[in-house]
Every structure is written in structure tokens, then in C-alpha cells.
Amino acid sequence: MDQWxxxxxxxxxxxxxxxxxxxxxxxxMVDAFFELTEDFTEQVQNTFANEVDQxxxxxxxxxxxxxxxxxxxxxxxxxxxxxSVEATAxxxxxxxxxxxxxxxxxxxxxxxxxxxxxxxxxxxCPDWEKE
Numbered sequence: 001m002d003q004w005x006x007x008x009x010x011x012x013x014x015x016x017x018x019x020x021x022x023x024x025x026x027x028x029m030v031d032a033f034f035e036l037t038e039d040f041t042e043q044v045q046n047t048f049a050n051e052v053d054q055x056x057x058x059x060x061x062x063x064x065x066x067x068x069x070x071x072x073x074x075x076x077x078x079x080x081x082x083x084s085v086e087a088t089a090x091x092x093x094x095x096x097x098x099x100x101x102x103x104x105x106x107x108x109x110x111x112x113x114x115x116x117x118x119x120x121x122x123x124x125c126p127d128w129e130k131e
Contacts, residue, residue, distance in 0.1 A: 082106050094125040 082104045087095040092112055095101040100113040112119040115127045
């Protein structure tokens with residue numbers, strides 16, 4: 001073999017070695033980049049989750065406090081204490097605007113009116129009078 005062929009082979013081997021070393025270095029850099037992005041993503045997710053959790057807790061805590069206080073107040077109210085109920089299209093539709101409508105609950109029982117204590121079944125009560 002001539003000298004120039006030997007020199008060419010050495011150059012090709014040197015280039016192949018350098019390309020292999022470059023690719024190995026790139027692979028290590030890519031692995032390091034993925035590891036860094038995984039760590040960064042995990043930190044962002046943890047921080048974001050903690051902040052959202054704290055934000056939701058800050059919002060709901062006062063509402064829940066009010067709810068629990070109202071529950072205590074409602075529990076203290078005597079269930080036999082009368083309260084009023086409005087006539088609606090779903091419940092006692094025939095009584096809407098009637099002067100005979102009473103609409104108070106006593107001991108858990110609604111007194112619709114003195115004429116029809118349980119209300120009228122359809123929408124046309126024969127005893128309906130304008131208020």
C-alpha cells in the first residue's frame with residue numbers, strides 16, 4: 001500500500017473516532033437535558049399544585065365557616081316554629097295571587113289555605129280570589 005493510502009485510512013479512522021466521540025457527547029448532553037427538564041417539570045408541578053391547593057383552600061374556608069355557622073343556627077331553630085312558603089308554578093300553582101292563600105308551615109306541615117288545607121290539584125281552584 002502506498003503512503004497516501006495509509007494516510008487516508010488514518011484520517012478516515014480519526015474522523016470516525018471524532019464523530020463517535022461527538023455523538024457520545026451529544027447523547028450525554030441530551031440525557032442531561034432530559035434529566036434537567038424532568039426535575040424542572042416536577043418542581044413546577046409541585047409548586048403549581050401547592051399554590052392551587054392553597055388558593056382553593058383560601059377561597060373555600062370562609063364559605064365553609066359560614067356554612068357551619070348557619071348549620072348551627074338552623075339546628076337551634078325550633079322545627080315547630082312556623083315559616084312561610086310562597087306558591088310557585090311547581091307547587092300550588094292554583095294559589096298564585098289568591099287572597100285565600102295562607103302558605104305557612106306548622107310543625108313540618110304546610111297549611112295552604114283554610115278552604116283547601118292541602119292545596120288544589122289542578123290550576124283552576126273554584127275558590128280562587130284575587131288579592
